[in-house]
Amino acid sequence: MRQWPKEGVPLLFEQGAPGRGSRFVEDAGRPEDFLDPALLRRRLPLPDLAEPEVARHFTRLSQRNFSVDGNFYPLGSCTMKYNPKLNEAAAAYEGFTELHPFAPDAGAQGALHLLWDMQRWLSELFGMAEFSLMPAAGAHGEITAMLMAKKYFAQIGQPERHVCLVPDTAHGTNPASAAMVGYRVVAIPSTRRGRTDVGALRARLDGATAVCMMTNPNTLGLFEDDIVDITRAVHDAGGLMYYDGANANAIVGLTRPGDMGFDLLHLNLHKTFSVPHGGGGPGSGPVGASERLARYLPQPLVTRRGDGGFALEWDRPDSIGPVRAFWSHFLAIVRAYAYIIVHGVEGLQANSRLAVLNANYVRARLKGVLSVPYEDLCRHEFVCSAEDLKRATGVRALDLAKGLLDAGIHAPTMYWPHVVPECLMIEPTETETKETLDEFVRVLSSLVARAREDPSALAALPLHTPVRRVDEAQAGRLANKGIGLRWEPPAADASPNGT
Numbered sequence: 001m002r003q004w005p006k007e008g009v010p011l012l013f014e015q016g017a018p019g020r021g022s023r024f025v026e027d028a029g030r031p032e033d034f035l036d037p038a039l040l041r042r043r044l045p046l047p048d049l050a051e052p053e054v055a056r057h058f059t060r061l062s063q064r065n066f067s068v069d070g071n072f073y074p075l076g077s078c079t080m081k082y083n084p085k086l087n088e089a090a091a092a093y094e095g096f097t098e099l100h101p102f103a104p105d106a107g108a109q110g111a112l113h114l115l116w117d118m119q120r121w122l123s124e125l126f127g128m129a130e131f132s133l134m135p136a137a138g139a140h141g142e143i144t145a146m147l148m149a150k151k152y153f154a155q156i157g158q159p160e161r162h163v164c165l166v167p168d169t170a171h172g173t174n175p176a177s178a179a180m181v182g183y184r185v186v187a188i189p190s191t192r193r194g195r196t197d198v199g200a201l202r203a204r205l206d207g208a209t210a211v212c213m214m215t216n217p218n219t220l221g222l223f224e225d226d227i228v229d230i231t232r233a234v235h236d237a238g239g240l241m242y243y244d245g246a247n248a249n250a251i252v253g254l255t256r257p258g259d260m261g262f263d264l265l266h267l268n269l270h271k272t273f274s275v276p277h278g279g280g281g282p283g284s285g286p287v288g289a290s291e292r293l294a295r296y297l298p299q300p301l302v303t304r305r306g307d308g309g310f311a312l313e314w315d316r317p318d319s320i321g322p323v324r325a326f327w328s329h330f331l332a333i334v335r336a337y338a339y340i341i342v343h344g345v346e347g348l349q350a351n352s353r354l355a356v357l358n359a360n361y362v363r364a365r366l367k368g369v370l371s372v373p374y375e376d377l378c379r380h381e382f383v384c385s386a387e388d389l390k391r392a393t394g395v396r397a398l399d400l401a402k403g404l405l406d407a408g409i410h411a412p413t414m415y416w417p418h419v420v421p422e423c424l425m426i427e428p429t430e431t432e433t434k435e436t437l438d439e440f441v442r443v444l445s446s447l448v449a450r451a452r453e454d455p456s457a458l459a460a461l462p463l464h465t466p467v468r469r470v471d472e473a474q475a476g477r478l479a480n481k482g483i484g485l486r487w488e489p490p491a492a493d494a495s496p497n498g499t
């Protein structure tokens with residue numbers, strides 16, 4: 001039996017042997033017979049593999065991965081909650097999977113009904129006038145909303161507004177999205193309480209202000225308790241408020257960005273509404289808009305006709321236009337739809353409360369193990385800092401993260417937000433049991449204790465993961481030069497099977 005090397009699994013190109021597989025493909029004729037040869041300029045030395053080799057290869061790779069189904073995954077700001085299998089059953093329904101992207105509205109009424117419901121439900125849950133389900137993920141939602149803001153200011157005759165205010169705790173995609181539409185990004189500092197400094201924000205407001213992008217709860221897991229003052233001040237200055245809804249898992253059913261005064265927002269259905277993400281599937285980043293901005297939403301929207309039927313509405317003259325082909329990531333939306341139906345409003349509220357309770361439970365238990373820089377109760381996530389530990393022992397947040405991986409626990413988000421040195425951002429989510437949370441605290445506490453006894457022991461971790469510590473300096477250098485990830489056949493034998 002093949003012995004798998006400790007580090008790395010052979011590529012499919014390094015497996016197989018001539019004549020092993022693909023018989024039925026060959027019988028179907030050579031590709032040249034039914035494809036335009038001009039399209040076949042790239043000739044790849046494809047490996048000849050039997051089906052079990054392929055199945056085992058991919059199964060083995062999947063087993064080397066961390067996943068929410070296999071491991072606790074407290075990756076802050078990413079909301080790695082469990083994805084109910086019922087969602088998958090809904091998404092596998094053949095009325096959805098077999099639906100042709102060019103199906104006329106009359107032949108897709110069920111799917112359009114679902115999209116229309118979703119537009120209405122999200123509008124209701126988040127206090128918006130209308131939603132577009134087209135953006136493909138969170139960052140795509142952000143740029144969609146920034147384009148809407150730009151068009152709005154152009155139409156009301158204020159194209160000179162070009163500044164986007166972003167708190168210094170913001171996710172990197174916020175300033176990036178603003179910069180991509182040509183806005184100048186101005187960072188707003190946080191206070192010692194981990195909230196946006198309202199005085200500093202007010203001082204930056206003027207006739208150039210276009211948008212203020214905020215996450216609430218912010219990325220320190222803290223609710224911005226001055227949010228109503230902030231939205232009022234920005235509106236008084238003629239600007240718009242944008243809500244980064246990636247952190248909505250703390251608020252669904254409990255409070256609404258629309259009621260806080262936000263004009264635009266994106267959601268991450270793949271986080272809050274339990275759609276597999278990361279390596280697990282495509283995301284979905286719907287954008288909501290208040291009454292005065294709804295007309296700029298991407299087209300098409302789904303509308304309900306007078307006769308009760310549903311249609312894609314293309315005739316929206318002020319829309320920024322399409323941002324994605326066909327119906328975007330339709331099956332991701334179906335999964336989120338299933339999640340909402342199964343839970344109902346009370347279930348969604350209960351999940352938000354439990355997410356907050358779990359985060360506060362872990363936070364309280366970790367006090368005294370690591371430093372917890374903000375005193376207030378957190379929402380769905382919190383940050384702690386390994387700065388004191390590093391000063392005393394040299395052991396860093398990164399070392400603790402590697403130790404957690406060794407114990408079968410995914411590392412928290414590290415070194416972000418930048419305002420907290422040696423930061424670990426922990427988001428347990430509502431789906432974890434008390435036993436899992438206790439085990440996490442136990443493992444992290446024992447790593448910290450070990451660091452104090454024998455700091456060098458942590459530098460050697462992880463010992464049991466398929467890939468040990470990567471050389472980050474080397475990775476950084478390669479990234480600067482452009483990482484070469486292309487497979488090359490071994491020099492002696494130009495193709496793996498001699499073909």
Ligand SMILES: Cc1ncc(COP(=O)(O)O)c(C=O)c1O
Nearest residue numbers: 077137138139171173244246283
């Ligand atoms: C606060 C915040 N905003 C925006 C995003 C971007 O979302 P996406 O990864 O779906 O593009 C993320 C993703 O991690 C996030 O945590």
